[in-house]
Amino acid sequence: MTSRNSSSSRLSDLSREELETLTKASGESSYRAGQVWQWLSQKGVFDLDSMKNIPAKLRTYLNDQCPASALAITHNSIAVDGTEKVLFTLEDGKLIESVLIPAEKRTTICLSSQVGCAVGCYFCASGIDGGKRNLTSGEMFEVFMTMRRLSIDADRPVTNLVVMGMGEPMFNFENLMTTLDRINAKDGPNFGARRITVSTVGIAAGVAKFTASKRPYNLAFSLHAPNDRLRRKIVPLESAMTVEEIRQAALLHLRETGREVTFEYVMLKGVNDGPREARELRRLMKHTQAAVNLIPYNPVPQLDFDRPDDGAIDRFVDILLEAGVKVSVRRRKGADINAACGQLALRKSH
Numbered sequence: 460m461t462s463r464n465s466s467s468s469r470l471s472d473l474s475r476e477e478l479e480t481l482t483k484a485s486g487e488s489s490y491r492a493g494q495v496w497q498w499l500s501q502k503g504v505f506d507l508d509s510m511k512n513i514p515a516k517l518r519t520y521l522n523d524q525c526p527a528s529a530l531a532i533t534h535n536s537i538a539v540d541g542t543e544k545v546l547f548t549l550e551d552g553k554l555i556e557s558v559l560i561p562a563e564k565r566t567t568i569c570l571s572s573q574v575g576c577a578v579g580c581y582f583c584a585s586g587i588d589g590g591k592r593n594l595t596s597g598e599m600f601e602v603f604m605t606m607r608r609l610s611i612d613a614d615r616p617v618t619n620l621v622v623m624g625m626g627e628p629m630f631n632f633e634n635l636m637t638t639l640d641r642i643n644a645k646d647g648p649n650f651g652a653r654r655i656t657v658s659t660v661g662i663a664a665g666v667a668k669f670t671a672s673k674r675p676y677n678l679a680f681s682l683h684a685p686n687d688r689l690r691r692k693i694v695p696l697e698s699a700m701t702v703e704e705i706r707q708a709a710l711l712h713l714r715e716t717g718r719e720v721t722f723e724y725v726m727l728k729g730v731n732d733g734p735r736e737a738r739e740l741r742r743l744m745k746h747t748q749a750a751v752n753l754i755p756y757n758p759v760p761q762l763d764f765d766r767p768d769d770g771a772i773d774r775f776v777d778i779l780l781e782a783g784v785k786v787s788v789r790r791r792k793g794a795d796i797n798a799a800c801g802q803l804a805l806r807k808s809h
């Protein structure tokens with residue numbers, strides 16, 4: 460997989476310092492760099508021609524040095540429940556997607572961190588074609604700002620951000636942290652850190668860096684099974700952390716940052732949704748201070764998995780609740796618009 464760093468040639472990939480250096484090199488004062496930064500980071504405008512208070516000479520100079528974005532919305536669909544799925548085409552023609560998920564009291568953006576995914580979870584459409592490349596920090600930021608604008612246009616402003624779309628976030632750690640820091644920055648969207656969650660299958664080096672950095676964002680592990688034997692049948696990546704390593708990492712994260720992690724658990728009918736797995740998960744949770752988020756599967760036509768029956772979900776929840784485990788269930792969203800992770804990009808690229 461090729462990786463591009465955050466100082467590549469597009470305007471949205473520049474840091475504020477890089478933008479100031481370029482602005483000074485053009486003969487303009489750094490105050491102009493602040494104005495351009497405002498367009499990019501607060502207004503989400505990435506097209507230089509629209510920055511009307513910026514002198515034409517500086518706009519031309521910046522465009523020559525680092526052209527504006529080529530990110531474009533290719534497809535946009537809204538489900539009957541209000542879930543909005545957007546497919547973006549990148550500069551190199553690759554496709555990524557993002558989803559806006561409305562709920563009673565919140566609206567969540569689901570953000571991708573890579574094109575495709577090398578982890579290849581058997582239930583997930585994003586892994587079918589493997590991992591293609593990391594997204595740059597500018598690409599992720601532009602997607603976030605575009606989705607944020609759509610949420611405002613739809614009169615349901617975004618309240619939460621989850622990095623749970625295409626890709627394994629810890630494989631693109633540096634670019635992702637640059638993006639989240641910019642989303643959280645006071646001179647940017649100033650989006651609350653506690654409303655941001657990064658979800659990983661457990662990549663040891665990335666998780667260790669994340670915890671050590673003490674960044675104020677939430678951490679979630681995509682667990683999906685209470686033991687390694689079953690987990691390997693769902694998450695095939697050999698280098699992913701074991702269940703015990705994840706448990707230890709969750710405890711360390713709590714000790715170091717004071718923040719509890721969440722275990723995501725995609726429920727697959729007849730695979731990991733039975734009372735036996737629920738009881739095993741309950742035992743695991745006894746020794747782990749974390750919350751469990753159950754996600755009944757959104758079926759993907761190309762894949763051989765089904766959503767559990769409501770009765771199986773209720774039984775699973777009851778078994779966890781009996782032991783006082785903190786558990787939530789994500790309600791089904793966007794089933795009529797291919798809202799499962801990677802599903803729309805897969806359909807459009809095949």
Ligand code: SF4
Pocket residue numbers: 576577578579580583584585586623624625626627660800
């Ligand atoms: S579920 Fe996440 S980690 Fe697994 S293949 Fe899909 S995008 Fe990758």
